[in-house]
Amino acid sequence: MSASAPTESLTPPRVLLTHHLRQLKLPTVLREYEKVALEAARDGQDHVRYLLRLVELELIDRERRMVERRIRAARFPAIKSFDTFDFTAIPSLNKPLVLELARSEYVVARENIIALGNSGTGKTHVCLALGLAACQRGLSVAFTTAAGLVHQLMEARDEKRLLRLQAQLSTVKLLIIDELGYVPLSQTGAELLFEVFSQRHERGSTIVTSNLPFDEWTSVFGNQRLTGALLDRLTHHVHILEMNGESYRLKQSKARHRKEPASSAEPLVNPETGEITPT
Incomplete structure (x- = not known):
């Protein structure tokens, strides 16, 4: 291999993909792409449907985060x-x-x-x-x-x-x-x-x-x-x-007060033993 070969060619694809997705600020795609790939392979989906599902997940999650930010700002x-x-x-x-x-x-x-x-x-x-x-x-x-x-x-x-x-x-x-x-x-x-x-x-x-x-x-x-x-x-x-x-x-x-059980004002006493039973 030539000494001038790009450094990226020596980097494992997963590492590069992780880096690029973080740079592009696509955290949901980063988190879900492997799981969605397994599901797509299992269901026989083509690459377009696979990418569509990933993008949909990213958009749903992005909207959720935006709503949360608006609620905090309010x-x-x-x-x-x-x-x-x-x-x-x-x-x-x-x-x-x-x-x-x-x-x-x-x-x-x-x-x-x-x-x-x-x-x-x-x-x-x-x-x-x-x-x-x-x-x-x-x-x-x-x-x-x-x-x-x-x-x-x-x-x-x-x-x-x-x-x-x-x-x-x-x-x-x-x-x-x-x-x-x-x-x-x-x-x-x-x-x-x-x-x-x-x-x-x-x-x-x-x-x-x-x-x-x-x-x-x-x-x-x-x-x-x-x-x-x-x-x-x-x-x-x-x-x-x-x-x-x-x-x-x-x-x-x-x-709430109506649902609370009424407590007896006096303790109960066993007439045979004389022991007091807490109320």
Whole structure:
């Protein structure tokens, strides 16, 4: 063999294949190609079907990883879906509308959702499930509470990075703002939050949950004119979910207590031996 022969010719094919697949960032093909080759040989498949199966596996795995990245980027406090939501517990909720919204077409149309209802009726569960559905359909999502978002905005303003944060918030496809109305906002905080809604108007979708009806939002923002301008933008293209009723969490807690066996207040005593039997 000539001394000038390429080094690659001396390298075992499997080593080279592993190197090339890593360079091309095809981890699923690297992991599965030998197993799929054995299956193809067993089933008498030609090389085209063999390659097709490998590429399909890579695409499926790549989409799964992308969904996982979108979910991590959304910073959901918990992963919730409609599979675990009890629609019968909240009769006021329009189930067909919610399931239609789970298709995430409202995000593409840049429409908003407002979920209104008293505490514990599942508003956060619904918006988390809608956020998860959007992630699964390839859309960018960000989750925050109203108080948490205002804190981020004020901190960013103090550190002179407010414009960068506002740009990030305006470009995300779906912004979920939970618990609006639980904490009154300062004048500065209200103005910064209004600016977020204003920048997203007809540019992206926003989901807001609140325990207050619209006519009480002034108590949160502290300014009737600002509240009116906010509602004008937020309700321009909106789906409203009414979620009033008995607390979902309280109902679950009562159900658990009913299932717990009642314990006797006094220990049992064997009349013949005098021994005490623990209860």
